[in-house]
Amino acid sequence: MDLFGIEIPAWIVSTVILTLPALLVLAVYRWLIRQMIRLAGKLSETLQIMLMRARAPATGIVLLTALSLALPLAGFERGVADTIGQLLLVAYVLTLGWAMLSALDFFTDRYLVQLNADTIGAGADLAVRKQVTQVRVLRRVAKTMLIIIVVAAALMTIESVRQYGVSLLASAGAAGLVLALAARPVLSNLLAGIQIAITQPIRVEDAVIVENEWGWIETINSTYVVVRLWDLRRMVLPLTYFIEKPFQNWTYGSSQLLGTVFLHVDYTVPVARVRAKLEEIARGSKLWDGQVVVLQVTDVPTNMVQLRALVSARDAGQAFDLRCEVREKLIEFLQAEYPHALPRQRAEIAAAPGPGPSDGRPREGRASLTSITPADEKRAQRA
Numbered sequence: 001m002d003l004f005g006i007e008i009p010a011w012i013v014s015t016v017i018l019t020l021p022a023l024l025v026l027a028v029y030r031w032l033i034r035q036m037i038r039l040a041g042k043l044s045e046t047l048q049i050m051l052m053r054a055r056a057p058a059t060g061i062v063l064l065t066a067l068s069l070a071l072p073l074a075g076f077e078r079g080v081a082d083t084i085g086q087l088l089l090v091a092y093v094l095t096l097g098w099a100m101l102s103a104l105d106f107f108t109d110r111y112l113v114q115l116n117a118d119t120i121g122a123g124a125d126l127a128v129r130k131q132v133t134q135v136r137v138l139r140r141v142a143k144t145m146l147i148i149i150v151v152a153a154a155l156m157t158i159e160s161v162r163q164y165g166v167s168l169l170a171s172a173g174a175a176g177l178v179l180a181l182a183a184r185p186v187l188s189n190l191l192a193g194i195q196i197a198i199t200q201p202i203r204v205e206d207a208v209i210v211e212n213e214w215g216w217i218e219t220i221n222s223t224y225v226v227v228r229l230w231d232l233r234r235m236v237l238p239l240t241y242f243i244e245k246p247f248q249n250w251t252y253g254s255s256q257l258l259g260t261v262f263l264h265v266d267y268t269v270p271v272a273r274v275r276a277k278l279e280e281i282a283r284g285s286k287l288w289d290g291q292v293v294v295l296q297v298t299d300v301p302t303n304m305v306q307l308r309a310l311v312s313a314r315d316a317g318q319a320f321d322l323r324c325e326v327r328e329k330l331i332e333f334l335q336a337e338y339p340h341a342l343p344r345q346r347a348e349i350a351a352a353p354g355p356g357p358s359d360g361r362p363r364e365g366r367a368s369l370t371s372i373t374p375a376d377e378k379r380a381q382r383a
Contacts, residue, residue, distance in 0.1 A: 014076045018084075022066035029062045046110065053106045057099035064092045090154045097150030101143060108139045129203040133220060136204070137197035140222035141190060189223040192239035196220065202242055202249060207257075207316035209248035210237065214316075250316045257316055258292060259323040261309040263330060269305060269341035271297060274330065278309050281329045287322040289314050304343050 033055055040048040068088050071081060115131055196202065206217045208227065215229035225242065227235040241247075250257055263274075275295040282293040292312035299306035311326055313319035334341055 025066040060095040093154045133203040189239045207250040257319040259319040263307040
């Protein structure tokens with residue numbers, strides 16, 4: 001093509017014919033979407049957010065549509081036109097998948113926002129955590145499955161790799177078998193995620209003990225779970241762990257917990273007085289929830305008595321702090337009021353035989369039961 005005496009290659013002309021209408025359509029669309037977003041802001045905040053979220057994928061769809069309509073008019077050679085058309089088709093499928101992922105994120109995010117707004121301060125913390133866990137896990141599962149379907153559909157549009165798309169989608173043939181074997185850990189965790197979302201053995205912010213470590217469920221992803229440990233370390237575990245192995249969930253039915261404190265004391269301990277002191281400590285603590293405070297003699301091992309104190313708290317963290325407070329104050333109470341009730345070791349001491357006072361017969365041995373405290377042992381060692 002000649003333009004002012006300059007020979008312009010045909011492919012440049014075809015490219016201009018292809019891209020110029022698309023750019024004009026894109027400019028008109030961007031102006032139109034800005035006006036729509038401005039108008040939506042006056043009518044509904046939700047509608048405005050939805051349009052803003054959809055703007056990027058919608059721009060891609062409009063641009064690809066304009067390019068597809070202009071392609072027959074561009075005058076490319078048949079082979080080049082077929083290749084460009086194939087690329088546009090693949091891009092169109094991927095952009096539709098992008099739009100569906102954006103829509104999924106928008107609706108689930110709006111549901112979570114509405115859920116928190118409706119239930120905050122209503123004492124329904126457990127119900128909120130249940131629904132948040134279900135929505136987040138199922139959303140990740142749905143996004144993973146949607147990505148697999150979109151990628152498979154894009155591959156199926158290309159003749160040379162169509163069989164891989166079919167294998168990915170239907171898990172059929174040798175390529176599908178290899179893919180299924182390679183993706184077995186991912187698929188097993190995906191199925192575990194669905195099971196966890198339905199049965200909910202764990203929820204977000206549940207207090208758990210896993211691998212002898214205590215912490216909270218911080219994040220439940222599509223293939224793994226992040227546990228925030230008590231010292232702020234993070235433990236990452238596959239979802240299948242919570243299906244196949246035992247673990248402790250301290251907030252499964254309720255966040256309320258019982259804290260246990262064991263004391264080993266002497267037989268002379270006044271149990272009733274210690275029980276009254278425990279009730280006094282619980283009533284004076286901000287950590288006690290006012291439900292349970294019990295002191296019981298649970299065992300009598302050798303030379304001592306085992307006391308078990310039970311106190312209740314609102315959650316796992318407060319239960320741990322309350323146990324420490326009760327343990328410390330009961331020990332202080334026994335040291336100040338009943339030091340003889342602290343643990344003691346008893347030993348039997350027999351007198352050595354010797355001659356009698358008058359008849360010359362050996363004196364009979366006499367036995368006495370003496371109480372030896374740790375302080376007595378130290379004094380004897382120093383002597």
